């Protein structure tokens with residue numbers, strides 16, 4: 729997996745595509761949390777669930793169906809009328825994209841097993857042909873030389889694009905506001 733923070737950052741970058749001034753900050757935090765949730769599946773390792781199992785790491789929780797279900801659940805439970813600045817469908821789309829971005833990033837890493845995008849319907853594990861992100865060592869080995877290499881690849885391939893997207897979203901909102909003030 730890319731490091732968990734990097735998943736959050738990719739969700740925040742995606743948030744820029746949905747950004748409106750009225751949207752409360754908590755919505756972006758929720759998106760970031762959604763992007764981290766799939767890796768809760770690592771509890772399967774101590775429970776003895778094999779990596780390649782449907783419920784193993786990068787299995788069901790990394791699928792598109794899981795992303796859709798999580799988004800639908802959150803909107804259905806808490807945001808039936810949407811949030812300020814985002815209708816329920818748009819909000820659902822953002823939460824889906826944030827959650828699904830996790831598997832997409834994992835499929836761009838150079839290690840482990842691939843991602844079961846189509847679980848529970850098929851448990852085939854996919855990687856993209858383009859895999860620039862180095863897989864993060866799990867747990868305490870993180871702060872090793874290898875950890876730094878991982879961070880470097882994540883900075884380049886996730887953080888920089890996410891920051892550019894966020895800057896673009898911010899400028900778009902600012903331009904809209906300036907336009908409103910001038911009118």
Ligand SMILES: [Zn+2]
Pocket residue numbers: 729730766767786790830834
């Ligand atoms: Zn993952």
